[in-house]
Amino acid sequence: MIIPALEYYLVLGAALFIIGLLGVLVRRNLLIVFMSIELILLGANVTFVGFAVALDNMLGQAFVIFSLTVAAAEAAVGLAIIVALSRHRDTLNVDEINTLKG
Amino acid sequence: MTSETLLTLIFAYFALASVVFAVLVIMLRNPVQCALSLVGVVFHLAGIFILLRAEFLAAAHIIIYAGAIIVLFLFTMMLLNIGAVERVRQFHVQAPLAIVIGAILFLEFIVLTGATITIGAQGPHSPAWVAGQGGNVQALGQVLFRDYLLPFEVASVLLTAAVVGAIVLARQRPRRPRSSSEMGVAEWMAERYEKANVRSSNRPNSAEEIGD
Numbered sequence: 001m002i003i004p005a006l007e008y009y010l011v012l013g014a015a016l017f018i019i020g021l022l023g024v025l026v027r028r029n030l031l032i033v034f035m036s037i038e039l040i041l042l043g044a045n046v047t048f049v050g051f052a053v054a055l056d057n058m059l060g061q062a063f064v065i066f067s068l069t070v071a072a073a074e075a076a077v078g079l080a081i082i083v084a085l086s087r088h089r090d091t092l093n094v095d096e097i098n099t100l101k102g
Numbered sequence: 103m104t105s106e107t108l109l110t111l112i113f114a115y116f117a118l119a120s121v122v123f124a125v126l127v128i129m130l131r132n133p134v135q136c137a138l139s140l141v142g143v144v145f146h147l148a149g150i151f152i153l154l155r156a157e158f159l160a161a162a163h164i165i166i167y168a169g170a171i172i173v174l175f176l177f178t179m180m181l182l183n184i185g186a187v188e189r190v191r192q193f194h195v196q197a198p199l200a201i202v203i204g205a206i207l208f209l210e211f212i213v214l215t216g217a218t219i220t221i222g223a224q225g226p227h228s229p230a231w232v233a234g235q236g237g238n239v240q241a242l243g244q245v246l247f248r249d250y251l252l253p254f255e256v257a258s259v260l261l262t263a264a265v266v267g268a269i270v271l272a273r274q275r276p277r278r279p280r281s282s283s284e285m286g287v288a289e290w291m292a293e294r295y296e297k298a299n300v301r302s303s304n305r306p307n308s309a310e311e312i313g314d
Contacts, residue, residue, distance in 0.1 A: 002154070003106055003109045003110065003113075004106075004109065004110045004113050006219060006221070007215050007216065007219060008113060008117070009150070009154070010211075010215045010219070011211070011212060011215060012117045012120070012121070012150070014208060014211035014212070014215070015121050015124075015208065016120070016121070016124055016143075017211075018204045018207060018208045018211070019121070019124040019125060019127075019128060020124070020128075021204055021207070022128060022200055022201060022204045023127065023128035025194070025196065025197075025200035025204075026128065026193055026194050026196075026197045026200050026201070027128060027192065027193065027194070028191065028192060028193065028194055029133060029192065031133045031136075031175065031178065031179065032127070032128065032133055032136050034175070035127055035128075035133075035136055035137065035140050035175065036127070036128055038140060038167070038171065039124050039127060039128075039140070039143065042143065042144070042147055042163075042167075045147075045159075045163070046147060046150060049151055049154050049156050049159060050154065052156070053154045053155065053156065054221055055221065055224065055225050056224040056225040056226070056227050056228045056229070057225030057226065057227055058225075058227040058232075058241055058242060058244075058245040059225075059245065059249075059250075061156055061158075061159055061238075061242055061245075062242060062245050062246045062249075062250050064156075064159050064162075065159075065162070065242075065246065065254075065257075066253060066254075066257055068162060068163070068166050069257040069260060069261060070260070071166070071167075071171065072166055072170060072171060072261065072264070073260055073261055073263075073264030074264075075170075075171045075174055075175070076174065076264045076265065076267075076268040077264050077267050077268050077271065079174055079175065079178045079268070079272075080267070080268035080269075080270075080271035080272035081271055082178060082182070083178060083181055083182070083271075083272045084271050084272055086182045087274075092182065095194075
């Protein structure tokens with residue numbers, strides 16, 4: 001039994017996903033783009049747990065553990081890339097980072 | 103007031119607060135304030151998870167997001183010069199278009215959610231089964247370590263790869279000589295080795311060299 005209905009949780013997850021997506025599209029600061037990606041993953045987690053509880057299946061909750069793992073790995077590697085990039089180019093503006101070759 | 107309306111009110115508070123904090127994450131100018139708003143999102147989502155009786159995931163989110171990921175963000179900001187970033191224009195020229203498309207996508211989500219959700223057969227892990235295991239943490243452990251042990255181990259491999267990758271990427275590389283293309287590889291390596299020896303031999307000065 002899930003209170004309130006599953007739809008509320010799905011709409012919350014979708015709202016967080018869309019806000020994160022807008023952050024990725026709209027912001028020019030690379031750090032905040034990464035935070036927006038974390039928001040997208042959080043929205044997915046809410047949807048996972050909502051379905052897991054509504055369907056009485058623990059797989060959804062187990063999958064959130066893997067999603068957290070991916071979020072942590074992504075943050076570690078992404079922030080290392082940001083540090084290397086800012087050392088190299090001295091900018092965090094995504095519009096100025098447009099070449100593959102340094 | 104019935105318990106159902108009370109739970110709905112609690113849900114409304116946590117959901118609204120997390121959405122407001124999420125909007126602050128993408129609206130605020132200072133990245134440090136954005137990171138702290140992300141902490142607000144995570145704490146309110148932990149409340150949502152407790153409402154769903156997923157206590158372990160609530161704790162895991164607070165520990166991993168607020169305790170590890172956002173602290174990592176803050177450390178990165180301290181390493182970088184964020185004052186210069188703040189003064190430039192923050193939003194893209196494509197912002198209005200992105201907002202329109204995001205609104206359309208959100209409406210689509212809502213329509214699909216209202217139209218197609220039918221809860222079919224219930225899975226094997228009913229609340230009674232969870233209670234029989236001794237609670238949410240024990241039930242999650244049973245599922246994770248009995249049925250999904252291999253994915254769990256693969257996740258640890260992924261974390262190890264991420265740690266190694268992060269160290270390799272963020273490591274301070276030794277300065278290459280200008281004419282490294284003309285210089286032979288062995289010669290270049292010898293010079294590098296010599297420099298490394300010099301650096302390690304007079305240790306008090308090495309801190310200054312790192313900070314360049």
